[in-house]
Amino acid sequence: MRTYTSQSAILSDIQSGQLKLRDLVQHYLRQIEGNKHLNAFLETFSEEALARAAEVEQRIQSGKAGKLAGMVISLKDNICYKGHKVSASSKILAGFESLYSATVVERILEEDAIIIGRTNCDEFAMGASTENSAFGPVLNYADTTRVPGGSSGGCAVSVQADMCLASLGSDTGGSIRQPAAFCGLYGLKPTYGRISRWGLIAYASSFDQIGPVTKSVEDMALLLEVMAGADGHDATASSKPAEAYSKLLNSDKKYKIAYIKDCLDSEGIDAEVKAQTLVTIEQLKAAGHEVVSVEFPYLDYMVPTYYVLTTAEASSNLARFSGLHYGYRSANATDMESSFRKSRSEGFGPEVKRRIMLGTLVLSAEHYDAYYTKGLKVRRVIRNATDALLKDNDFLLLPTTPTPAFKLGEKAANPVSMYLADIFTVQANISGNPAVTIPVGKHSNGMPYGLQLMGRHFEEASLLAFAKQVMNEQATAT
Amino acid sequence: MKITNELVEKLANLSKLEFENQEKENIKKDLEKIVGFVDKLSELDTSNVEPLIFMTDEINVLREDEVKQEITREEALKNAPKKDSDYFKVPKFLDK
Numbered sequence: 126m127r128t129y130t131s132q133s134a135i136l137s138d139i140q141s142g143q144l145k146l147r148d149l150v151q152h153y154l155r156q157i158e159g160n161k162h163l164n165a166f167l168e169t170f171s172e173e174a175l176a177r178a179a180e181v182e183q184r185i186q187s188g189k190a191g192k193l194a195g196m197v198i199s200l201k202d203n204i205c206y207k208g209h210k211v212s213a214s215s216k217i218l219a220g221f222e223s224l225y226s227a228t229v230v231e232r233i234l235e236e237d238a239i240i241i242g243r244t245n246c247d248e249f250a251m252g253a254s255t256e257n258s259a260f261g262p263v264l265n266y267a268d269t270t271r272v273p274g275g276s277s278g279g280c281a282v283s284v285q286a287d288m289c290l291a292s293l294g295s296d297t298g299g300s301i302r303q304p305a306a307f308c309g310l311y312g313l314k315p316t317y318g319r320i321s322r323w324g325l326i327a328y329a330s331s332f333d334q335i336g337p338v339t340k341s342v343e344d345m346a347l348l349l350e351v352m353a354g355a356d357g358h359d360a361t362a363s364s365k366p367a368e369a370y371s372k373l374l375n376s377d378k379k380y381k382i383a384y385i386k387d388c389l390d391s392e393g394i395d396a397e398v399k400a401q402t403l404v405t406i407e408q409l410k411a412a413g414h415e416v417v418s419v420e421f422p423y424l425d426y427m428v429p430t431y432y433v434l435t436t437a438e439a440s441s442n443l444a445r446f447s448g449l450h451y452g453y454r455s456a457n458a459t460d461m462e463s464s465f466r467k468s469r470s471e472g473f474g475p476e477v478k479r480r481i482m483l484g485t486l487v488l489s490a491e492h493y494d495a496y497y498t499k500g501l502k503v504r505r506v507i508r509n510a511t512d513a514l515l516k517d518n519d520f521l522l523l524p525t526t527p528t529p530a531f532k533l534g535e536k537a538a539n540p541v542s543m544y545l546a547d548i549f550t551v552q553a554n555i556s557g558n559p560a561v562t563i564p565v566g567k568h569s570n571g572m573p574y575g576l577q578l579m580g581r582h583f584e585e586a587s588l589l590a591f592a593k594q595v596m597n598e599q600a601t602a603t
Numbered sequence: 604m605k606i607t608n609e610l611v612e613k614l615a616n617l618s619k620l621e622f623e624n625q626e627k628e629n630i631k632k633d634l635e636k637i638v639g640f641v642d643k644l645s646e647l648d649t650s651n652v653e654p655l656i657f658m659t660d661e662i663n664v665l666r667e668d669e670v671k672q673e674i675t676r677e678e679a680l681k682n683a684p685k686k687d688s689d690y691f692k693v694p695k696f697l698d699k
Contacts, residue, residue, distance in 0.1 A: 501654030
């Protein structure tokens with residue numbers, strides 16, 4: 126079986142009779158089975174995926190197929206799918222089966238996507254390495270001594286190891302883009318509100334966005350097109366109409382691009398990642414774009430702002446896990462109070478507990494103004510500064526991560542060093558802007574890394590078109 | 604900020620969590636590190652800045668107030684850790 130990197134290639138091989146969709150699903154299932162040690166999947170939906178493949182194939186042959194026909198997709202284990210288990214990779218949701226499907230799930234199924242299974246992630250999407258799962262860490266397919274990034278690590282590895290064509294993850298501070306970069310893939314965090322969050326298990330509601338991990342810009346655009354748009358179930362989903370992103374990818378427009386010099390000079394940035402970013406900048410200039418260096422004096426405040434606000438939201442969102450109506454209930458409790466405490470203490474892992482505790486601290490009466498209100502103010506400062514940058518420039522360019530994938534266990538001892546893995550990705554979640562990662566290089570240690578592009582609110586169409594230009598220009602240069 | 608045992612106790616109580624022995628020491632140290640890290644925010648002068656509360660431009664997203672049955676009783680009880688045919692069963696919370 127050849128390795129497919131886009132839905133269009135799969136579709137054309139099916140139409141010409143060279144490929145049976147069922148065989149492709151079977152190939153992916155074999156890849157999942159043969160790479161169990163990577164721990165990417167928590168569960169496969171084998172039988173139904175195979176049955177659906179036959180149905181979709183028929184619709185393709187009769188010319189009545191949806192936009193995503195031929196696309197086999199994995200779901201992060203925090204996206205609800207009716208009648209299927211979902212656990213946010215936490216013991217506290219052991220055995221839980223969703224009563225309804227996320228809006229994104231309904232929309233991709235409506236367009237004939239096939240869902241092959243649910244993938245491992247950091248518990249409640251809290252982490253940058255997928256080492257915080259209650260079901261053990263996910264390993265990077267390119268080097269199994271290294272992490273795949275997180276929190277959507279299983280999503281990224283499922284695509285990286287050819288276990289499916291694309292995956293849906295969630296991104297609160299980089300959880301799609303960072304693992305996509307660590308696994309040599311494309312990843313998109315849309316504008317806050319572009320995609321409904323209905324059916325996404327909430328971590329930090331004013332930061333969370335669902336988005337795709339893919340092997341091509343085209344598939345990213347197609348998935349966004351299908352998933353984006355207003356939703357009666359989510360009042361924060363924007364009423365701005367979604368665009369036909371997949372039809373708007375071809376552009377030869379010349380843009381003005383900014384990069385933050387301090388990012389490239391920051392401590393801890395890998396020399397090769399920096400050098401490649403500078404090479405890309407030169408390629409863009411040679412292709413006729415204008416690239417300027419800009420000041421952005423808030424780098425050191427991004428990750429602290431993110432932690433104050435996301436932990437506050439998490440401590441509220443995770444209050445619902447009480448062990449009363451669903452999920453894990455401790456057998457060691459004697460009364461209601463101890464049932465709450467023991468169910469939560471035994472059900473949540475250490476990182477989730479840390480974040481609930483910090484969130485409770487920043488929201489407590491004595492510290493609310495000093496931390497939570499302060500965080501909301503700094504959020505406005507960062508958003509205004511980001512908007513100002515993107516008023517004068519079309520895009521902001523920066524490495525997706527300071528280094529390629531780190532070793533398993535390397536950052537586990539110090540939570541703050543793990544938090545800093547998100548240093549270049551959190552800005553887009555703080556400000557709500559859309560951002561993509563595209564695979565631009567391979568380190569001499571063999572690991573891939575990404576380049577990140579951030580655009581104006583709700584201007585995903587030009588962002589994706591520009592991402593395609595950058596990849597084309599890179600392909601021409603090499 | 605100094606993270607004291609009392610503060611850890613208080614936060615654990617508000618969070619409905621409990622930390623025993625070594626766990627308590629660990630969470631104390633972790634909170635100290637993290638709070639030290641986020642204290643960075645106090646350096647920024649934000650005296651003339653309003654807090655950013657809403658992340659979308661949507662104003663008053665309203666819907667009709669219709670009564671709908673979105674799930675059945677059976678479905679609501681489906682994931683319950685303890686139940687009988689009609690009710691969630693919970694630990695005792697009133698002393699007789």
